[in-house]
Every structure is written in C-alpha cells, then in structure tokens.
Amino acid sequence: MRVRAYRFRAYCSNTTARVLETQLEVACKLYNALLHAEQEEYEKNKRTMSKNELRQLALDLRKQNPEFQVLHSQVAQQVAERFYQARERFLGGLANKPKKKKPHRYLSLVYPQSGWKLSNWRDAGQGKNKKRKARLRLSKIGFFTLVMHTELPLKRVSQVCVKLYPSGRIHVIFLVEEPEAEEEQSSKESKNAVGVDLGITRLATLSDGRYLENPKPLERSLDRVRMLQRTLSRKRFLSNNWLKTKTKLAKEHEHLKDFRRDLFFKLGALLAQEYDVLVLEDLDVRNLVQKGETKKRRMRLYDSSFSELRAVLEWEFRKRGKLVLPVPAYNTSRECFLCGGINQSLTLEDRVFLCPHCGFTFDRDLNASLVLLKRAGWVPPAVPVELHPIPPLPTLGLVGRQGGAMIQEAPAFRRG
Ligand SMILES: [Zn+2]
Numbered sequence: 001m002r003v004r005a006y007r008f009r010a011y012c013s014n015t016t017a018r019v020l021e022t023q024l025e026v027a028c029k030l031y032n033a034l035l036h037a038e039q040e041e042y043e044k045n046k047r048t049m050s051k052n053e054l055r056q057l058a059l060d061l062r063k064q065n066p067e068f069q070v071l072h073s074q075v076a077q078q079v080a081e082r083f084y085q086a087r088e089r090f091l092g093g094l095a096n097k098p099k100k101k102k103p104h105r106y107l108s109l110v111y112p113q114s115g116w117k118l119s120n121w122r123d124a125g126q127g128k129n130k131k132r133k134a135r136l137r138l139s140k141i142g143f144f145t146l147v148m149h150t151e152l153p154l155k156r157v158s159q160v161c162v163k164l165y166p167s168g169r170i171h172v173i174f175l176v177e178e179p180e181a182e183e184e185q186s187s188k189e190s191k192n193a194v195g196v197d198l199g200i201t202r203l204a205t206l207s208d209g210r211y212l213e214n215p216k217p218l219e220r221s222l223d224r225v226r227m228l229q230r231t232l233s234r235k236r237f238l239s240n241n242w243l244k245t246k247t248k249l250a251k252e253h254e255h256l257k258d259f260r261r262d263l264f265f266k267l268g269a270l271l272a273q274e275y276d277v278l279v280l281e282d283l284d285v286r287n288l289v290q291k292g293e294t295k296k297r298r299m300r301l302y303d304s305s306f307s308e309l310r311a312v313l314e315w316e317f318r319k320r321g322k323l324v325l326p327v328p329a330y331n332t333s334r335e336c337f338l339c340g341g342i343n344q345s346l347t348l349e350d351r352v353f354l355c356p357h358c359g360f361t362f363d364r365d366l367n368a369s370l371v372l373l374k375r376a377g378w379v380p381p382a383v384p385v386e387l388h389p390i391p392p393l394p395t396l397g398l399v400g401r402q403g404g405a406m407i408q409e410a411p412a413f414r415r416g
Pocket residue numbers: 336337338339340341355356357358359360
C-alpha cells in the first residue's frame with residue numbers, strides 16, 4: 001500500500017478564514033508549549049517523552065487552558081504527533097532540532113478519522129466553467145466549498161489536512177491509502193523507451209529528437225520578485241504592512257510553482273501516453289546546485305526544478321504501471337552515442353557535440369539523451385543518419401502570465 005495525496009482548492013467565508021487563522025495560531029502555541037515541556041522534561045530527567053505521553057500532554061494542556069479548547073481534540077493530538085515526528089527526524093539525524101515555530105509559518109491542521117464530513121456533491125457552472133463541487137465541514141472551524149477536479153476514493157481516506165498558503169489560498173488535502181500499480185511484465189524489446197536529458201537551455205530533450213524549451217519562469221519575473229523582497233525587508237517584522245507584502249510575494253512564488261507544475265504534468269502525460277519506459281539520469285540535484293559555478297547558473301538550476309520535474313515524470317509513468325529506469329549520470333553529455341568515445345574538452349557552453357574519435361557531430365542534449373537510452377540497455381532504433389522528420393506536435397496548452405512553452409523539433413543531425 002502506498003499513501004497518495006488528493007489536493008483540492010477550497011473556498012470559505014471571511015469568518016471561517018479568520019477562525020482558521022486563529023486556530024492555526026493556537027495550534028502553533030500548543031506546538032511551542034509541547035516543545036517547552038519536552039525540553040524541561042529532558043533537563044530534569046534526561047529522557048524524551050514517548051508519542052503517547054506527548055498526545056496525552058496535548059490533551060491535558062487543552063483541558064487546562066481554555067484557549068486551546070478552540071481546537072478539536074483530535075487536531076490537538078495531531079499537533080503532538082507533528083512535534084513527535086519532527087523530534088524523531090532530529091534524533092534520526094535527518095533534520096535539525098525542532099525549533100519554536102513562528103505563527104506565520106504554522107499553516108496546516110490535520111484531522112484524522114473524525115471531525116470532518118463531506119456532503120452536498122453538486123455540479124456547478126456551465127460549459128467550460130462546469131465544476132463539481134462539494135461541501136466540507138471541519139468540526140470547530142466551519143464550512144468549505146471544495147472544487148472536486150478529480151474522483152476521490154472517499155472510503156479509503158485516512159487523514160484530512162487543511163492548509164492555508166502564505167498567499168491566502170486554502171487547499172484541503174486528503175490522504176488515501178492505495179494499492180501500488182503493478183508494473184507490466186513483458187520483454188524489453190516489445191517496449192517503447194524514451195531517454196530524457198534535462199538541461200538549462202532546453203528543459204528536456206527527448207531521444208526521439210523533440211525538445212522542450214526552458215521557460216525560466218523565475219528569471220522572467222525576477223524584477224518583480226526582487227522589488228517585493230526589497231519592500232519586505234523595509235517593513236517591521238510581523239507588522240500589518242509586512243504581512244501584506246509577504247502575501248504579495250507569496251502569490252508571485254506560488255504562481256511560479258503552479259506554472260512549473262502545470263508544464264511538468266503536461267510533459268509527463270504526453271510522454272507516458274507515447275512510451276512504456278522512461279530513462280532518466282540519476283542526478284544528485286542538490287549537489288548540482290551547490291556546485292553551480294556562477295550565481296546565475298545556480299539560480300537557473302533552481303528555477304528549472306529538476307527534482308520536481310523528475311518526480312512528476314516518474315509519477316506519470318508509475319501511475320500507469322510503466323517503468324522508470326534511472327541510469328548513472330557520469331559523463332552522459334561527454335560520451336559519444338555512436339562509438340562510446342569521450343570528448344573531454346566539451347564545456348558547458350558548447351551546444352554541439354563533436355566526437356574526436358569518429359567525427360560525428362550531434363546536438364549536445366540529443367546526444368546525451370541517446371547515451372542515456374544506450375546505458376539503460378536499449379539500442380535506439382533511430383540511428384541519427386536515418387532519423388525521420390517528426391510531425392509537429394500540438395502546443396502544450398499552457399498560457400501563463402509569462403506566455404506559453406512548447407515542444408519543438410530539435411535541429412536535424414549533421415554528419416561531420
Ligand atoms: Zn564517436
């Protein structure tokens with residue numbers, strides 16, 4: 001079994017939004033109270049509290065303090081659960097020590113089995129605006145209208161999380177336990193494989209010759225982001241004006257995030273429809289960003305969100321029971337796809353790969369994607385010289401504030 005999250009956009013009245021904000025503040029205080037109690041316990045008795053002790057402590061604090069009673073009892077226990085997990089991650093060496101949380105950073109509440117109810121499923125709007133909506137009641141908070149853009153297996157929901165984004169948007173996330181999709185078992189030869197090389201200039205280059213330009217969303221809206229950051233730094237921390245600017249900045253960043261996700265999911269869906277096997281470079285993205293030579297390159301690496309792109313592509317394939325093969329990334333762009341020779345003098349700026357051993361001239365990224373395919377054990381069917389022209393593809397329906405992005409044909413091969 002694996003846990004899958006279903007996220008829906010939620011709308012509510014201003015009153016409910018204020019109640020949610022208050023509850024988040026209270027939950028944050030409770031979290032900090034637990035943290036404090038744990039620290040005291042450790043100093044006194046040199047021991048850490050167990051999960052059940054923490055949950056019980058959260059309930060006791062709720063009983064003693066009328067302020068905490070605005071929280072649903074199970075939500076209060078989930079706050080303890082969250083603190084427990086943060087501490088376990090720290091003890092396991094996976095994260096830093098849990099710190100006192102600031103109210104503007106505590107943004108979600110979790111309801112386990114009870115305390116919530118979905119009702120009033122209905123179709124609203126007409127034509128293009130037709131949406132399926134439902135009403136969610138969260139105990140002690142109020143009602144939310146959810147836009148149900150996809151089918152939710154309601155019976156298997158194990159947790160409901162309401163999350164307030166820094167921009168003021170609200171999403172409701174349902175955690176559902178699902179059986180894993182079974183991987184198709186058949187021979188390698190009968191399968192269609194595609195190698196995908198990720199890069200900065202071209203976000204993705206496919207081994208079949210198509211490529212996706214990098215729309216560089218952050219770079220395009222950088223002036224505005226910088227201006228907002230400057231304004232923010234001049235406001236008094238946590239003042240009303242600080243919060244207002246913070247919201248504006250958060251909106252900008254959320255827009256960029258949505259833009260990327262949308263693009264990635266469309267690319268993923270397109271690839272998963274056409275191919276059975278996805279071959280990717282096994283990149284250590286964090287290392288890549290840290291090693292980035294210039295500030296601009298580091299920013300572009302960050303802006304390209306390779307980890308997210310990879311995760312989305314993998315998800316689109318795995319969801320359909322298809323195969324994802326990560327292959328070693330070492331020297332993929334320096335190796336000649338035809339003879340396996342290495343071009344040591346290739347630099348980041350070189351857009352064309354010239355093989356010093358056999359003399360073939362390829363497009364750099366296309367060569368890399370073919371090398372990936374070869375490393376995964378495929379003999380790419382299309383030998384460059386026999387590469388047939390690919391019919392133009394429909395543009396990805398992506399019209400963001402910063403314009404669209406499209407899949408284009410890569411330049412043809414040349415024989416050197
Ligand atoms: Zn060669």
